Amino acid sequence: MSDLTALNVVELQQALSSGETTSVEVTRAHLDRIAAEDGTLGAYLHVDGEAALRRAAEVDASGAAGTGLAGIPVALKDVFVTEGVPTTSGSRILEGWRPPYSATVAQRLADAGTVLLGKTNMDEFAMGSSTENSAYRPTRNPWDHDRIPGGSSGGSSAAVAGRLAPVALGTDTGGSIRQPAAVTGLVGHKPTYGSVSRYGLIAFSSSLDQAGPMARTVLDAALVHEVIGGHDPRDSTSIDAPVPTVVEAARRGAGGDLAGLRVGVVRELGGDGAREGYDAGVLERVAEAVALLEGAGAEVREVSCPSFGLALPAYYLIAPSEASSNLARFEGMRFGLRVGDDGSRDIDEVMALTREQGFGPEVKRRIILGTYALSAGYYDAYYGQAQKVRTLINRDFLAAFDDVDVLVSPTSPTVAWPIGARVDDPLAMYAADLCTLPASLAGVPAISVPCGLSEGLPVGLQVMAPALADDRCYRVAAAVEAALGAPLTDRLGERAA
Amino acid sequence: MSTEPAPDTAAHPALDRQDIAHLARLARLAVTDEELDRFAGQLGAVLDAVAQVQRADVDDVAPTTHAVPLTNVLRADVTTPSLPRDVVLAGAPAAEDDRFRVPRILGEEA
Amino acid sequence: MSETRSETRSETLVDFDDVLTRYEPVIGLETHVELGTESKMFCGCSTTFGAEPNTQTCPVCLGLPGSLPVANAAAVESTIRIGLALGCRIAPWSRFARKNYFYPDIPKGFQTSQYDEPLCTAGHLDVEVDGETYRVEIERVHLEEDTGKNLHVGGATGRIHGADHSLVDFNRAGIPLVEIVTRPVPGAGAKAPEVARAYVTELREIIQTLGASDVRMEQGSLRCDVNTSLAPVGSLEWGTRTETKNVNSLRSVERAVRYEMRRQAAVLDAGGRVLQETRHFHEDTGSTSPGRSKEEATDYRYFPEPDLVPLAPDAEWVEKLAAGLPELPAARRTRLREEWGLSVTEMTWLVNAGALGLVEQTVAAGASPADARKWWLGELARRANDAGVELAELAVTPAQVAELTVLVAEGTVNDKLARQVLDGVLAGEGDPRSVVQARGLAVLGESDELGAAVDAAIAGAPDVVAKVQAGKVQALGALVGAVMKATRGQADAATVRRMLEERVL
Ligand SMILES: [Mg+2]
Numbered sequence A: 001m002s003d004l005t006a007l008n009v010v011e012l013q014q015a016l017s018s019g020e021t022t023s024v025e026v027t028r029a030h031l032d033r034i035a036a037e038d039g040t041l042g043a044y045l046h047v048d049g050e051a052a053l054r055r056a057a058e059v060d061a062s063g064a065a066g067t068g069l070a071g072i073p074v075a076l077k078d079v080f081v082t083e084g085v086p087t088t089s090g091s092r093i094l095e096g097w098r099p100p101y102s103a104t105v106a107q108r109l110a111d112a113g114t115v116l117l118g119k120t121n122m123d124e125f126a127m128g129s130s131t132e133n134s135a136y137r138p139t140r141n142p143w144d145h146d147r148i149p150g151g152s153s154g155g156s157s158a159a160v161a162g163r164l165a166p167v168a169l170g171t172d173t174g175g176s177i178r179q180p181a182a183v184t185g186l187v188g189h190k191p192t193y194g195s196v197s198r199y200g201l202i203a204f205s206s207s208l209d210q211a212g213p214m215a216r217t218v219l220d221a222a223l224v225h226e227v228i229g230g231h232d233p234r235d236s237t238s239i240d241a242p243v244p245t246v247v248e249a250a251r252r253g254a255g256g257d258l259a260g261l262r263v264g265v266v267r268e269l270g271g272d273g274a275r276e277g278y279d280a281g282v283l284e285r286v287a288e289a290v291a292l293l294e295g296a297g298a299e300v301r302e303v304s305c306p307s308f309g310l311a312l313p314a315y316y317l318i319a320p321s322e323a324s325s326n327l328a329r330f331e332g333m334r335f336g337l338r339v340g341d342d343g344s345r346d347i348d349e350v351m352a353l354t355r356e357q358g359f360g361p362e363v364k365r366r367i368i369l370g371t372y373a374l375s376a377g378y379y380d381a382y383y384g385q386a387q388k389v390r391t392l393i394n395r396d397f398l399a400a401f402d403d404v405d406v407l408v409s410p411t412s413p414t415v416a417w418p419i420g421a422r423v424d425d426p427l428a429m430y431a432a433d434l435c436t437l438p439a440s441l442a443g444v445p446a447i448s449v450p451c452g453l454s455e456g457l458p459v460g461l462q463v464m465a466p467a468l469a470d471d472r473c474y475r476v477a478a479a480v481e482a483a484l485g486a487p488l489t490d491r492l493g494e495r496a497a
Numbered sequence B: 001m002s003t004e005p006a007p008d009t010a011a012h013p014a015l016d017r018q019d020i021a022h023l024a025r026l027a028r029l030a031v032t033d034e035e036l037d038r039f040a041g042q043l044g045a046v047l048d049a050v051a052q053v054q055r056a057d058v059d060d061v062a063p064t065t066h067a068v069p070l071t072n073v074l075r076a077d078v079t080t081p082s083l084p085r086d087v088v089l090a091g092a093p094a095a096e097d098d099r100f101r102v103p104r105i106l107g108e109e110a
Numbered sequence C: 001m002s003e004t005r006s007e008t009r010s011e012t013l014v015d016f017d018d019v020l021t022r023y024e025p026v027i028g029l030e031t032h033v034e035l036g037t038e039s040k041m042f043c044g045c046s047t048t049f050g051a052e053p054n055t056q057t058c059p060v061c062l063g064l065p066g067s068l069p070v071a072n073a074a075a076v077e078s079t080i081r082i083g084l085a086l087g088c089r090i091a092p093w094s095r096f097a098r099k100n101y102f103y104p105d106i107p108k109g110f111q112t113s114q115y116d117e118p119l120c121t122a123g124h125l126d127v128e129v130d131g132e133t134y135r136v137e138i139e140r141v142h143l144e145e146d147t148g149k150n151l152h153v154g155g156a157t158g159r160i161h162g163a164d165h166s167l168v169d170f171n172r173a174g175i176p177l178v179e180i181v182t183r184p185v186p187g188a189g190a191k192a193p194e195v196a197r198a199y200v201t202e203l204r205e206i207i208q209t210l211g212a213s214d215v216r217m218e219q220g221s222l223r224c225d226v227n228t229s230l231a232p233v234g235s236l237e238w239g240t241r242t243e244t245k246n247v248n249s250l251r252s253v254e255r256a257v258r259y260e261m262r263r264q265a266a267v268l269d270a271g272g273r274v275l276q277e278t279r280h281f282h283e284d285t286g287s288t289s290p291g292r293s294k295e296e297a298t299d300y301r302y303f304p305e306p307d308l309v310p311l312a313p314d315a316e317w318v319e320k321l322a323a324g325l326p327e328l329p330a331a332r333r334t335r336l337r338e339e340w341g342l343s344v345t346e347m348t349w350l351v352n353a354g355a356l357g358l359v360e361q362t363v364a365a366g367a368s369p370a371d372a373r374k375w376w377l378g379e380l381a382r383r384a385n386d387a388g389v390e391l392a393e394l395a396v397t398p399a400q401v402a403e404l405t406v407l408v409a410e411g412t413v414n415d416k417l418a419r420q421v422l423d424g425v426l427a428g429e430g431d432p433r434s435v436v437q438a439r440g441l442a443v444l445g446e447s448d449e450l451g452a453a454v455d456a457a458i459a460g461a462p463d464v465v466a467k468v469q470a471g472k473v474q475a476l477g478a479l480v481g482a483v484m485k486a487t488r489g490q491a492d493a494a495t496v497r498r499m500l501e502e503r504v505l
């Protein structure tokens, strides 16, 4: 067998079901590659090779390997709680914590017979777009080790792009699946809000957080989506509806026929008069991808969504506000770090010291901002106003989807930037989410699919669809992927080889 | 809520060191002096940017707090097993007498 | 729980009657009721009282990272039922909100509560004090979750101040809690303390009737915060209010208002200002003391809970719950008063004595309303009083009381014997009929035994017989007395008189 880490999920399924290989071999191949590469990449925060091999052996023994996802290794962003397995959300404040329960999506993957390789690095509490805000170490982009892998799911993007895992789960609050997928040449999908359980996902911003797949191909992402999606009675915001037929849509899209599909190009996201801050190369690749869609039979038109320009300020009020409340439970009383409890300090002092030492600067900045936006006298002007802007953005989507079936834009305005370039400038960092925020605020599904290279670095096309029409995202993404030929990450493999 | 005046939307919503210190106290963050200075500068710029939401014309617009239009999601009143106590306390920074041990409490809360 | 006693002693107080010559009190009550659901508000943990610490917890009620709440349907329905019983408007759209603050007994760093969109609003509860009806307006009824429990270790036992550290048990955390908030109640004057007590009493009875909670104040399943303020007589503006917490019995509700009225009057008389503050009630001294004042006012930063979706009870659901409400205490009292032909005052006595239910059950067991009332308010009330217990705690059941009234009515025993029968019942000797049997307490009929006693009395008092025969019929009473004495009260006096008349006249 050639290098097992070069195979995508569909290829691994075939190799496993035909008996060409075993889950143990596939798992070992990935563990070996992690051992060789992760010292440089920094994609993982926790790997337990023995447990993974034990699990793989069980799946092999059960004879299930190759059926569905059984026997396929996966990586989970460290934001998902995993029973008995360290879970930190990229923060010092949870160092050493082993949760007594598992997230619903982690459980669903386990029940499907997947093998957990490890927990991937991330910006602390998912706050960031570069994974430099991890309390443990930065993650490097496999395409260029001096560049960021995107964030906050940068550990997952680096792991999958660098072939340290065939697929991974990320979470997306304002673009944290799509943007890292875009800058590492992966497919990353943020499902419709409420269509994938948030139970056991350490909350950043409850009304925005959503888990989703990151993979090297559209079909791989769909296969994972199908397993993790669907109603969960433990999550009150979980929609009780069948999972959209994403696998079928990915297969259909790969046929390359988009006849009759109406595609809207969002003017406000890199279109006429809204190009400031966008790399020219990014806009070129996106324009080429749109031309490919047209070539596949889609009707393309420009669509205006005037309120999208307010998505960034609205997001940077709503998310920090919810975060300031969600992160209040990290005060060192029931779990995790406690600092300064030497008998001389009262509880308020111990809580404050614990949070001072347990949280990094970006987390503190957002907690303070969110505390401010919710505080008496300011609520209406900030949080309340932001929630109203959210309504305007919803309306823009509804109006647009009256005329078109999907909306497209760049996923990230730029390619991956050099590590350290934006760390001292929060606003520059936040600008990375410009294109991904509208779908987050409206709760609609959006996928990022690779559409070529600029300056030798990956560019992603974002495809947004109406709520619960995730299948459209997969169909269009698969068509783009098919039109471009081989997955973009194959070119990374060629470069490395 | 409080009697603090709502901020003038035209004015620069500056946050000085004292504001940051007050917010940090509310949020139980023991920020250092150096952090106070840095945050005051950075948050000033961020606030400037996010204050753009106040430009939106939203007079008759209802706020969106949930992206999903669900109501009345309820569970039946049925008990499910709790966690074993040793598991519960195993994760605690300090435990005593089968309870979570916490430092001395100064005030009484509501 | 809170301050040292010496602080409370130094407080000057104005005589209660004096207060009212210069000030008008305004009261308000916030009552927290733990619902009697099987499981907690947002998770499936059991709510059983008294379990070993931290054995009824899970990721949700411990606030572990990643956990999410799902609301308990029974708790929502109980809250709506309480709202309906209080005549509230049930909001067609209602939401949970986060009340953000740090305290070791709240696991998430916020309490899931309701803020500007409560489930029930604008109700009222009429209470009666000394024949006068006072309307207490209900501002809101909302649903939230209880906190864990702190145990303070070191220093003075169980007190927070001087404690070295505290220990937290989260079994109670997340138990559904209904908060019932009144609007300010002016105009009760000297009756303000009693109105406050009557309100809590009536509320408690309603919730008990609904079966929504066991409302045990001593176990903390019903807890009261009492707001009190004073305004100078004739003033249109209300004074600054204090909020007294830790008021854990009906009697304490009354005492807390009374104490705060007297204390605030003293402050105002001295030209001072009443501070808006939280105070703690001390059961032992009947006084209040200030809570620790915070360096800055708490800012709870309420916002809609994004992890829970809105509650939107539709008309059909609300109507179904309304149709299922039991007869409420006030309606029941009116009905029984009419059925039993009582005056309002008589009914009030019955209620105040805690005898309404007992009388109702006694009537249901076969007694006449008059007899049942006579026994419970008379002989039984006296005995309860002597023993220092509540009527309901006496070792006699309504069915046994009913049996006793039947024994009297059918002439098996007279009133005096009946009291002896009651002695037997209370001593655990069984039902009244078995006590009559065992103790041989039945009234003697026109038996040979009674005839012999009558004959003996006539023979033993020839002078009295002569008087009677000479026309002084009332002298017969002495003979009746002699017979009764000889039979140790077991004879029926009327029968004895008739037998004497037959023989002497
Ligand atoms: Mg409350």
Ligand SMILES: [Zn+2]
Binding pocket: C040, C043, C044, C045, C056, C057, C058, C059, C060, C061, C062, C174
């Ligand atoms: Zn629980």
